[in-house]
Amino acid sequence: MTILYQMAKALRIEADYFKELFEEGRQAIGMNYYPPCPQPELAIGLNPHSDAGGLTILLQLNEVEGLQIKKNGMWVPVQPIPGAFIINIGNILEIVTNGIYPSIEHRAVVNSVKERLSIATFYSPKIDGNMGPAPSLLTPETPASFKTMSVADYFKGFFSRQPQGKSYLDVLRVQNENESG
Numbered sequence: 713m714t715i716l717y718q719m720a721k722a723l724r725i726e727a728d729y730f731k732e733l734f735e736e737g738r739q740a741i742g743m744n745y746y747p748p749c750p751q752p753e754l755a756i757g758l759n760p761h762s763d764a765g766g767l768t769i770l771l772q773l774n775e776v777e778g779l780q781i782k783k784n785g786m787w788v789p790v791q792p793i794p795g796a797f798i799i800n801i802g803n804i805l806e807i808v809t810n811g812i813y814p815s816i817e818h819r820a821v822v823n824s825v826k827e828r829l830s831i832a833t834f835y836s837p838k839i840d841g842n843m844g845p846a847p848s849l850l851t852p853e854t855p856a857s858f859k860t861m862s863v864a865d866y867f868k869g870f871f872s873r874q875p876q877g878k879s880y881l882d883v884l885r886v887q888n889e890n891e892s893g
């Protein structure tokens with residue numbers, strides 16, 4: 713919550729909006745084990761995706777490189793630093809910040825000789841609320857880029873698709889003035 717409140721403050725989003733969304737939020741944990749692969753160029757550990765939730769806190773457990781983020785169209789490795797957490801922005805933060813904090817596309821590659829372990833915690837809003845771009849960010853010059861929807865419908869949509877880059881966000885985007893009414 714501390715990280716989220718600092719983000720809200722930086723963007724001048726009312727703290728109450730984040731409190732309402734995230735304070736009773738859901739935290740999920742995922743553990744990833746990537747066995748060594750003799751031909752790593754033919755395999756992928758985890759397909760390119762952006763995380764569904766608000767914030768992800770990730771620990772690369774055993775100092776084997778594997779996580780890559782997409783920056784300017786290129787895959788950039790994230791060096792594991794012992795004891796350091798990686799904070800990733802998920803799709804829901806992109807939606808509530810109306811695109812100011814874009815979610816990060818990332819993937820995990822495998823190593824030819826070493827196994828790799830990571831633990832991720834995903835922090836998301838409570839399931840029985842609605843979410844959309846924070847009202848305080850919306851002005852006539854900066855209209856909503858995303859639809860407001862229930863958190864439950866958002867996750868239903870997310871889990872009914874194959875993870876494929878950031879494609880799900882495009883479905884939720886307000887297309888243009890005419891279509892958005």
Ligand SMILES: O=C(O)CCC(=O)C(=O)O
Nearest residue numbers: 742744763779820830832
């Ligand atoms: O193993 C990693 O470093 C990435 C894990 C990940 O992106 C995820 O669990 O969503």
Ligand SMILES: [Fe+2]
Nearest residue numbers: 761762763818
């Ligand atoms: Fe991820």
